[in-house]
Amino acid sequence: MRHTMRALNILAAFFCLAEAKRIPVEQRRKVVQSFSVRRNASSDTTPLQVGNGNFAFGADITGLQTFKPFAIMNTWGWHNFSLPTTPGQTSVEDYTGLEWWTHGRLVSYEQPNPAQNDISNWLRENPHRLNLANVGLHFGGHKVVESDLEETTQELDMWLGKLTSSSKYKGSKIEVQTWADSKSDTVAVQVQSTLLKKGDLGLFLDFPYPDKEKFNAPFVGHFNLTAKHQTTLKQLSPQSAQIKHTLDDTTYYTRIQWEGSEATITGPLNGTHRYILTPKSSSKIQLVISFSPTPNSSKDKTTYHQITTSSRNWWKSYWTKGAFIDLTPVQSDPRALELQRRIIQSQYLTAVNSASDYPPQESGLVNNGWHGKFHLEMNLWHTLPFARWNHFDLFHRSLPHLYTDLLPSSLSRAAKQGYQGARWGKMTDPVTGRSSPGEINSLLIWQQPHPMFFAETDYLSHPTLTTLHKWEDILTQTADFMAAFAWWNASTGVYDLGPPLYPVSENTNPNVTLNPTFELAYWRFGLDVAIKWKERLGGQKAPGVWGRVRDRLAGLPVVNETYATYEGIRDMWLAPETTFDHPAQAGIYGLLPYSPQLNLTVVANTARRIKETWRLEESYGWDFAMLAMNSLRLGDVEQAVEYLLHPIFRFDDAGYAVGGERVPTPYFPNSAGLLVAVGMMASGWVGDEGVKLPEQWVREGAVGEGFVVAL
Numbered sequence: 001m002r003h004t005m006r007a008l009n010i011l012a013a014f015f016c017l018a019e020a021k022r023i024p025v026e027q028r029r030k031v032v033q034s035f036s037v038r039r040n041a042s043s044d045t046t047p048l049q050v051g052n053g054n055f056a057f058g059a060d061i062t063g064l065q066t067f068k069p070f071a072i073m074n075t076w077g078w079h080n081f082s083l084p085t086t087p088g089q090t091s092v093e094d095y096t097g098l099e100w101w102t103h104g105r106l107v108s109y110e111q112p113n114p115a116q117n118d119i120s121n122w123l124r125e126n127p128h129r130l131n132l133a134n135v136g137l138h139f140g141g142h143k144v145v146e147s148d149l150e151e152t153t154q155e156l157d158m159w160l161g162k163l164t165s166s167s168k169y170k171g172s173k174i175e176v177q178t179w180a181d182s183k184s185d186t187v188a189v190q191v192q193s194t195l196l197k198k199g200d201l202g203l204f205l206d207f208p209y210p211d212k213e214k215f216n217a218p219f220v221g222h223f224n225l226t227a228k229h230q231t232t233l234k235q236l237s238p239q240s241a242q243i244k245h246t247l248d249d250t251t252y253y254t255r256i257q258w259e260g261s262e263a264t265i266t267g268p269l270n271g272t273h274r275y276i277l278t279p280k281s282s283s284k285i286q287l288v289i290s291f292s293p294t295p296n297s298s299k300d301k302t303t304y305h306q307i308t309t310s311s312r313n314w315w316k317s318y319w320t321k322g323a324f325i326d327l328t329p330v331q332s333d334p335r336a337l338e339l340q341r342r343i344i345q346s347q348y349l350t351a352v353n354s355a356s357d358y359p360p361q362e363s364g365l366v367n368n369g370w371h372g373k374f375h376l377e378m379n380l381w382h383t384l385p386f387a388r389w390n391h392f393d394l395f396h397r398s399l400p401h402l403y404t405d406l407l408p409s410s411l412s413r414a415a416k417q418g419y420q421g422a423r424w425g426k427m428t429d430p431v432t433g434r435s436s437p438g439e440i441n442s443l444l445i446w447q448q449p450h451p452m453f454f455a456e457t458d459y460l461s462h463p464t465l466t467t468l469h470k471w472e473d474i475l476t477q478t479a480d481f482m483a484a485f486a487w488w489n490a491s492t493g494v495y496d497l498g499p500p501l502y503p504v505s506e507n508t509n510p511n512v513t514l515n516p517t518f519e520l521a522y523w524r525f526g527l528d529v530a531i532k533w534k535e536r537l538g539g540q541k542a543p544g545v546w547g548r549v550r551d552r553l554a555g556l557p558v559v560n561e562t563y564a565t566y567e568g569i570r571d572m573w574l575a576p577e578t579t580f581d582h583p584a585q586a587g588i589y590g591l592l593p594y595s596p597q598l599n600l601t602v603v604a605n606t607a608r609r610i611k612e613t614w615r616l617e618e619s620y621g622w623d624f625a626m627l628a629m630n631s632l633r634l635g636d637v638e639q640a641v642e643y644l645l646h647p648i649f650r651f652d653d654a655g656y657a658v659g660g661e662r663v664p665t666p667y668f669p670n671s672a673g674l675l676v677a678v679g680m681m682a683s684g685w686v687g688d689e690g691v692k693l694p695e696q697w698v699r700e701g702a703v704g705e706g707f708v709v710a711l
């Protein structure tokens with residue numbers, strides 16, 4: 001197997017090399033720049049962003065946050081509200097969760113305890129992610145609204161990471177350029193206008209206080225809760241200043257540095273945390289604004305020019321080193337161009353919002369969903385595109401250290417519940433590693449085998465001892481839990497999953513949910529990878545229970561020759577409650593690698609039944625990508641394209657995935673899913689490598705290169 005993997009990998013690498021010249025850098029640039037985003041007014045829902053995966057700056061039509069308080073967010077900016085003062089609920093240790101009967105014994109789950117509402121809610125709402133600041137144009141104290149500006153235009157050049165915005169105020173032109181550093185939490189801004197020299201134009205910085213709502217969209221935080229937090233200004237030099245922001249126990253620093261003009265910085269304005277920077281000697285000023293958790297005493301002044309160079313270089317390398325697909329030669333089918341737009345803009349937005357040191361939230365760094373926390377089950381979608389598109393530097397930003405970091409809390413969660421190994425949490429954050437209390441949070445299980453999926457993906461492209469070693473402990477602890485969690489049903493002679501559990505579609509009664517199709521298939525895959533991993537490590541022997549569980553798991557539940565959501569589900573396909581939410585039974589073939597356990601007739605029947613009966617209007621996000629991938633493996637390329645352009649699967653003018661009825665905008669699992677599906681279309685999968693694009697598109701010159709085949 002190891003040799004087969006190696007051989008496949010070499011083959012894939014050879015493919016890339018052989019094709020490497022098919023899309024020259026110049027052609028890539030033209031394609032990327034042909035989808036530059038142009039706006040002439042602020043959007044009500046989405047900013048235009050510059051960023052680097054760990055830091056992003058969301059701008060309105062002015063290139064700043066002048067009229068719309070879009071966010072500046074990052075990986076380390078988090079905050080706690082004060083703990084409740086309710087007796088018996090004043091500390092994290094007071095929280096007990098709830099016990100549910102689980103195969104004849106009481107098991108403790110991290111669920112909201114009705115007798116401990118205050119601390120349960122606190123744990124869910126804290127810590128939450130901060131909007132660090134707002135930076136905008138300041139019109140000398142005059143109240144100016146967006147409609148007071150004329151000739152507003154804006155262009156985001158994704159090849160350079162450059163946002164250019166221009167407008168006229170009372171006849172004078174204002175031009176703004178906005179860039180982000182590729183490596184730090186730094187934004188660089190250039191403002192040009194004769195208004196600067198006249199003292200009629202400056203910049204403001206303002207600092208918000210967070211909000212405990214689950215969703216903060218489109219904006220994060222409040223600027224009028226001034227008494228709850230403190231800011232102080234310190235002039236560092238004639239050309240730089242620092243603002244210290246303290247919110248309860250959280251403190252961070254904003255360093256502002258300017259070139260090209262003398263300027264003064266004053267504030268805060270009475271009753272606010274608003275500071276005003278007033279240039280005076282020139283009609284051009286360049287600012288470098290940098291955020292850090294400790295005072296930035298670095299003497300080496302990073303210049304505006306250095307930031308713009310860093311942005312250009314990083315983006316050029318991103319666009320030229322990774323995989324690329326060019327569908328623009330296709331003339332006969334307008335869907336190709338729309339797909340290409342979604343691909344380019346999704347590549348840009350996932351690099352800005354999702355390529356972080358910890359998993360991103362569903363809304364990336366645009367706004368907050370679920371308090372800014374991330375979800376371990378969704379992380380498969382978020383991180384997979386970086387592997388498929390050959391951006392392993394970004395894939396490895398969070399992997400595998402995410403799992404090493406969460407290992408202690410996951411081992412103790414499993415131990416507390418009476419299982420061996422590590423039970424990964426669900427909705428969590430990089431600061432505490434806690435799993436937020438929630439019924440679904442505590443009973444969802446499809447995040448458990450993700451380490452195996454990631455490890456196998458890593459190994460496919462890096463079949464080395466280093467890869468084996470870095471995932472070894474994580475896989476062992478994961479497999480130990482998975483084997484222990486499967487319950488030996490003596491009357492049927494198989495291992496069961498659940499109850500209680502929630503399957504991928506979070507819409508069933510957990511107390512009757514037994515043997516969900518996707519989870520069974522995924523458990524088998526995960527244990528199989530763990531066993532192979534031991535073999536690859538020089539013939540180590542896996543614990544016998546891993547193999548016993550893998551080989552004797554319950555069979556995939558079938559109803560009328562289709563795969564059901566779970567075993568014993570009533571009215572599968574017939575009742576409305578059995579045909580909505582994530583159609584995960586399509587994932588056993590669409591997402592997971594082929595297993596001989598699958599009956600492909602049943603897989604095809606299931607795909608047809610989903611198409612006929614599933615209420616896709618209530619689906620969101622990656623469902624469409626997964627259905628497209630299932631169609632691809634079934635050989636139906638036309639259906640795959642149709643799913644990827646389904647009317648519910650929407651992307652706005654800048655490429656942000658529209659959340660729809662159930663989640664706010666943006667919803668980045670859609671973007672990631674699209675890229676994973678397109679990667680599969682461009683390169684196939686292990687055992688069936690090669691282009692799966694519509695034949696007519698290929699005849700007209702559609703081409704892709706550099707992809708890593710799917711598992």
Ligand SMILES: *[C@@H]1O[C@H](CO)[C@@H](O)[C@H](O)[C@H]1NC(C)=O
Nearest residue numbers: 038039040041151152153653
């Ligand atoms: C602004 O953009 C919209 C949509 O792209 C377009 O319809 C409209 O004509 C533009 N307005 C101006 C003044 O350029």
Ligand SMILES: *[C@@H]1O[C@H](CO)[C@@H](O)[C@H](O)[C@H]1NC(C)=O
Nearest residue numbers: 078079080092127250431432
């Ligand atoms: C919030 O509180 C937790 C303890 O519950 C602590 O670990 C963390 O450091 C605090 N601060 C932030 C920003 O999360």
Ligand SMILES: *[C@@H]1O[C@H](CO)[C@@H](O)[C@H](O)[C@H]1NC(C)=O
Nearest residue numbers: 099100101102500509510511
């Ligand atoms: C499932 O069982 C738990 C107790 O184990 C109970 O609290 C909960 O209400 C039940 N849920 C449903 C939907 O029946």
Ligand SMILES: *[C@@H]1O[C@H](CO)[C@@H](O)[C@H](O)[C@H]1NC(C)=O
Nearest residue numbers: 069219220221222223224225
């Ligand atoms: C404070 O700002 C929020 C928006 O962040 C707004 O909804 C609210 O009405 C404001 N409150 C006051 C008293 O102005």
Ligand SMILES: *[C@@H]1O[C@H](CO)[C@@H](O)[C@H](O)[C@H]1NC(C)=O
Nearest residue numbers: 224226227268269270271272
């Ligand atoms: C600041 O605002 C408060 C009320 O918000 C007011 O009483 C006070 O006079 C103001 N001070 C100045 C210097 O404007």
Ligand SMILES: *[C@@H]1O[C@H](CO)[C@@H](O)[C@H](O)[C@H]1NC(C)=O
Nearest residue numbers: 184290291292296298301302
């Ligand atoms: C300090 O600020 C400079 C910008 O002047 C930035 O390049 C650097 O990364 C910052 N250092 C830290 C530790 O944030």
Ligand SMILES: *[C@@H]1O[C@H](CO)[C@@H](O)[C@H](O)[C@H]1NC(C)=O
Nearest residue numbers: 489490491492496514554567
């Ligand atoms: C054993 O499996 C059967 C069929 O799946 C199921 O109905 C039964 O509830 C299981 N037994 C227990 C004790 O869970």
Ligand SMILES: *[C@@H]1O[C@H](CO)[C@@H](O)[C@H](O)[C@H]1NC(C)=O
Nearest residue numbers: 559560561571572573574575
């Ligand atoms: C399964 O087939 C039987 C017999 O044809 C039919 O009565 C039943 O409604 C079908 N059930 C489903 C879920 O299609």
Ligand SMILES: *[C@@H]1O[C@H](CO)[C@@H](O)[C@H](O)[C@H]1NC(C)=O
Nearest residue numbers: 558560561562599600601602
């Ligand atoms: C696959 O399923 C079909 C339809 O239920 C059945 O007729 C066939 O025998 C199955 N094939 C295998 C190999 O089990």
